[in-house]
Amino acid sequence: MLKGIAASAGVSIAKVYKLETPVVFVTDEKISDVEAEVAKFNAAMEKTIADIEGIKDRATKAGRLSAEEIAVFDAHLMMVQDPELAGQIVSMIKDQSVNAGYATELVSNMMVMMFESMDNDYFRERAADVKDVTFRLKANILGVMIPDLTAIDEESIIVAHDLTPSDTAQLNEFVRGFATEIGGKTSHSAIMANSLEIPAVVGCAGVLGAVKTGDMLALDALDGFVVVNPTEEEVAAYKAKAEAYAKEKEELKVLVNEPSVTTDGHHVELAGNIGGFKDVAGVLKNGGEGVGLFRTEFLYMDAEDWPTEEEQFIAYRQVLEGMQGKKVVVRTLDIGGDKHLKYYDFPEEMNPFLGYRAIRLCLDQKDIFRTQLRALCRASVYGQLCIMFPMIATVQEFRDAKAIYEEEKAKLLAEGVAVADNIQVGMMVEIPAAAVLADQFAKYADFFSIGTNDLIQYSMAADRMSQKVAYLYQPWNPSILRLIKMTIEGAHKEGKWAGMCGAMAGEPNAVPILLGLGLDEFSMSASQILKARRIVKSLNKKDAEALAAKAVACDTADEVLALVKNTLK
Numbered sequence: 001m002l003k004g005i006a007a008s009a010g011v012s013i014a015k016v017y018k019l020e021t022p023v024v025f026v027t028d029e030k031i032s033d034v035e036a037e038v039a040k041f042n043a044a045m046e047k048t049i050a051d052i053e054g055i056k057d058r059a060t061k062a063g064r065l066s067a068e069e070i071a072v073f074d075a076h077l078m079m080v081q082d083p084e085l086a087g088q089i090v091s092m093i094k095d096q097s098v099n100a101g102y103a104t105e106l107v108s109n110m111m112v113m114m115f116e117s118m119d120n121d122y123f124r125e126r127a128a129d130v131k132d133v134t135f136r137l138k139a140n141i142l143g144v145m146i147p148d149l150t151a152i153d154e155e156s157i158i159v160a161h162d163l164t165p166s167d168t169a170q171l172n173e174f175v176r177g178f179a180t181e182i183g184g185k186t187s188h189s190a191i192m193a194n195s196l197e198i199p200a201v202v203g204c205a206g207v208l209g210a211v212k213t214g215d216m217l218a219l220d221a222l223d224g225f226v227v228v229n230p231t232e233e234e235v236a237a238y239k240a241k242a243e244a245y246a247k248e249k250e251e252l253k254v255l256v257n258e259p260s261v262t263t264d265g266h267h268v269e270l271a272g273n274i275g276g277f278k279d280v281a282g283v284l285k286n287g288g289e290g291v292g293l294f295r296t297e298f299l300y301m302d303a304e305d306w307p308t309e310e311e312q313f314i315a316y317r318q319v320l321e322g323m324q325g326k327k328v329v330v331r332t333l334d335i336g337g338d339k340h341l342k343y344y345d346f347p348e349e350m351n352p353f354l355g356y357r358a359i360r361l362c363l364d365q366k367d368i369f370r371t372q373l374r375a376l377c378r379a380s381v382y383g384q385l386c387i388m389f390p391m392i393a394t395v396q397e398f399r400d401a402k403a404i405y406e407e408e409k410a411k412l413l414a415e416g417v418a419v420a421d422n423i424q425v426g427m428m429v430e431i432p433a434a435a436v437l438a439d440q441f442a443k444y445a446d447f448f449s450i451g452t453n454d455l456i457q458y459s460m461a462a463d464r465m466s467q468k469v470a471y472l473y474q475p476w477n478p479s480i481l482r483l484i485k486m487t488i489e490g491a492h493k494e495g496k497w498a499g500m501c502g503a504m505a506g507e508p509n510a511v512p513i514l515l516g517l518g519l520d521e522f523s524m525s526a527s528q529i530l531k532a533r534r535i536v537k538s539l540n541k542k543d544a545e546a547l548a549a550k551a552v553a554c555d556t557a558d559e560v561l562a563l564v565k566n567t568l569k
């Protein structure tokens with residue numbers, strides 16, 4: 001049994017599909033039979049075309065990818081069928097007697113260099129496509145198998161070091177979950193698993209070495225365990241756990257279209273956290289009343305260079321349209337800390353979580369910020385947009401950020417571009433200084449969203465990534481509850497709304513207290529929404545207020561938890 005992090009809820013038992021990226025190694029050995037080598041290349045080319053067509057077909061049938069994502073496969077097909085590519089490789093084989101694999105590598109390197117040096121995003125992105133396609137070609141020349149996740153046709157649990165976004169995009173209905181060596185609750189693969197609603201255990205060190213394809217695996221993504229080749233009793237226990245979870249999920253479905261109202265008529269908003277358009281369907285399917293946090297950093301992290309205004313505009317428009325007029329809170333770039341970019345070197349710092357990140361970077365490198373704000377303003381006419389600045393510590397920072405937004409908005413309007421007139425501009429409250437001064441911030445911000453993931457780490461001086469000090473990660477500590485209380489009261493004093501998009505918002509044991517403290521909006525992963533709704537519907541606002549008052553007067557987190565559990569009983 002191995003311990004990991006339960007990143008996307010569920011339990012499943014299935015055979016292991018061990019995902020390993022193959023090594024494709026070419027040598028510069030010369031050949032004597034040129035015609036045979038050309039024939040070998042042509043055969044590899046045919047197989048590559050058939051492989052990509054197969055992947056495209058299966059991905060299309062699985063119906064999980066957008067048209068845009070499917071189009072990537074068409075681009076790859078066009079590239080591999082481009083006579084220019086094959087022509088150059090064949091000439092090299094014929095003229096220089098190099099082997100097909102080596103010729104492919106040389107031509108690929110040249111094309112990649114050429115694309116990468118171009119002063120145009122579109123062509124620079126093509127370099128990645130050339131690498132992808134020629135990797136397949138070389139593998140087929142050498143007879144090396146490339147794993148094709150779309151070809152999985154029996155119930156499987158994928159075990160991998162990590163899953164890339166394109167790996168996760170290829171998962172079909174036979175995939176019952178995955179376990180990865182690295183990653184945390186908020187890593188890309190975890191967020192994707194939540195949106196696809198498949199169980200996932202991440203950060204499970206040693207799992208890759210502990211399994212081989214075909215082993216049985218019990219994946220407990222409720223408590224974060226992986227059991228390799230479980231005994232009969234273990235299989236029975238996990239099957240029962242899986243059934244209980246599935247039954248609960250089924251029972252919760254009746255709440256999809258219900259309002260989130262307490263027994264005494266108090267309404268709150270239950271929204272979903274998303275990392276991109278892919279997650280929108282999950283939020284709607286689970287009865288989300290809006291998006292309370294769109295983490296735009298994924299747009300930047302998945303790109304090969306700073307995403308352009310146009311690329312961002314398309315992404316924001318898609319999400320706003322997808323949410324069909326429901327509120328969407330888009331957080332401006334929150335990069336730095338543990339989130340890095342391939343194309344930007346962050347300064348070396350002793351404590352990156354306390355360093356140059358998020359709004360600090362955006363206020364320093366204003367062009368990056370302006371591009372994002374312009375894209376957001378342009379997309380605003382396609383839905384109900386709220387813009388939110390991350391990591392705000394001072395009122396001055398908020399004012400400066402808002403002023404840049406106002407400038408870009410005014411410029412667009414002067415250019416004759418339509419911008420919605422109902423955009424709300426708010427901020428994350430995730431630094432204790434902002435919580436303490438919330439009543440002042442509320443004079444400027446249209447709303448707050450409390451980021452407990454960071455608020456707790458900064459309040460307790462306990463790194464959210466460190467296992468050693470994980471015991472200090474205490475959402476129920478009365479000190480945290482008091483900061484939350486101050487934030488909500490600060491907002492309400494100025495007639496503004498207060499939400500929460502940190503992980504605490506979706507914790508069943510936190511919902512009654514947060515409701516009692518007056519939280520207006522709760523934003524969580526889509527799979528948690530219905531459970532939260534069931535809790536809200538079972539509570540009375542007055543009782544919740546009494547509970548919250550008792551909780552903030554407690555000494556310890558354990559006392560608070562005991563109080564809540566007693567109430568929920």
Ligand code: PEP
Pocket residue numbers: 186293295334430450451452453454455501502503
């Ligand atoms: C938070 O800090 O609570 C939050 C929602 O932001 P992130 O987890 O992306 O830092």
Ligand code: MG
Pocket residue numbers: 430451453454
């Ligand atoms: Mg944060």
